[in-house]
Amino acid sequence: MPTKLFSPFSLRSLQLDNRIVVSPMAQYSALEGGIAGDWHLMHIGSLAVSGPGLIIMEATAVQPCGRVSPVCLGLWSDDQIGGLRRVIDFARAHGTTKIGIQLAHAGRKASVAPPWLTGKELSSAEGGWATVGPSSTPYPGRRAPAALDAAALASLKDDYVAATRRALQAGFDLLELHCAHGYLLNSFLSALSNDRTDAYGGDIAGRMRFPLEVFKAIRAAWPEHLPLGVRISATDWVDRGWDINDSVLFAKELKAIGCDYITPSSGGVVPEQKITVGRGYQVPFSAAIREGAGIATMAVGMIEDGQHAEEILDAGAADLIAIGRGMTYDPRWSWHAAEKLGQRAAFPPQYARSHPSMRNLPR
Template identity: 60%
Template structure:
């Protein structure tokens, strides 16, 4: 039986050569101005030739206050976009992966040190900034955010749109809007972090309103042939928080707005979340969204075995399977998975003699 994981998948005008996705992973390796560095050339160049069908670049901030750390990438200036252009050019010239970007705003979880420095809050007197959120409630242990006013929300929406236009100008194929992990849009969605008493808070419809407005604004500016997806935290893993049923309702609203897929991640809102980890622990949420909302889903989270990824697609739980840590641990994952599943994945000619089929040499060619 031929592999479903390695079958092509179409999103609008974009044909992915297979359904293996490199999940967005923040590298905290930009300059202080939010520009790409040699690290990004190495990191993304390597992953672009990995055989994956889609490579989603890390969370890239739509404004300075939307970074997580002071070394996160930005797309709020043209110069930032230009710093990424050669990275994309390399990926496109040598890699088989289509290129996505995650547009993000860290909200109340921003202005922290890099993970390997301790991830503690840093104030505006150091390299940090005043964090913002849906309301003035802090993430435990972090700085108290400024609650965004209606005018500030409008300005920020324009920031998302400007970032999307820059992403188009430098050739990204796909945008993923980051609405997960306790970052800004997630803090509008979840009742655990949204205490607004205007039209953007309260019931589910009110809490979804701003993320849906941002989505619609990006959709209107992003070329019609290019796909736009959304990553959500499908559950808060906490009593009284966001649920799988809420995710279905959000996915239905996104579908009506022209969304092409929903990525089912989870958690990140509550410090005391009761998360249950294990292989494929978020897959049931992807399956629920796909089944109940009719929205193509991207599964992610501790999916490390080729047969597991294959089964997720084959069973109709998700159309695409993303790997994060498994990809940096083994950037050749897709090559090996293709081999294991009897399929083929893009392989750069420079490495052709390393392919398992060529180990004993190509009998047709002289050594």
């Protein structure tokens, strides 16, 4: 019997072979200058031969100060296009998946060491840099960012557009705008991190204004036939913070200006968050936004296996299933989901004899 997980899905002109998406996963492994190297070739290439419908590459900074760490990817320079194109070409040569990229700016949470090297804020002597934010309110325990003035906001918007054009030159099929996890655009949305008193602060309309302006500028620069989505933090998990009702409203506004899907993650604005973690714990956010805003969603968050993913799709809680840590732990997640559900996922011919149906054939 056919399943939803292994049925095709279209976003504008882009047709995915199935509903499995590899989430953007920070690798902290860029070469000097924010350039993709051999690690990314291996990482994305390994996932590409495993049969997902879509891979979205990691958060990629549109400005040098927008990197989370000194070894994060960037698209602020034409010099960075070639490394990404090399990864895309390799993935396409050996797999059937479509490839997207997430454009990002870390804002007041930038300038930290990779997680396996403490993850702590870096001083200038350690290679760190000054951070920026919607206001000078710091992420608790870190130095205060510089509040972005009107000129800096305009320049930043231009840099998002320039990165969009470079993503097109590199050959990506899809773009995702990062508005989650306490990074810059998410910090505009939450009243816990935005205390501006101008048109970009105050009530929810003011706090949404700059992220919506950025999205609109990217949409105008990105080809009409290619999809553009947004990852959000659906809730801050803190009283008086951003919540799911705000997210539904934001999703409606995004849909009205050309957004094709929402990926609802959560948290990241303040360390005081109290997250209730468990099996599929963020799936209800996907369901609420899909129903409330009438927009396609990608469900994320401790989705265990193919059967669990199929249940989410059958319930109408999402249109796509995004797997992150589960894919790095088991890069053949798609193959195993297909086997469990009695379906077929793409196998490169070099690996075809490893399929259970062929193990007893002569060597």
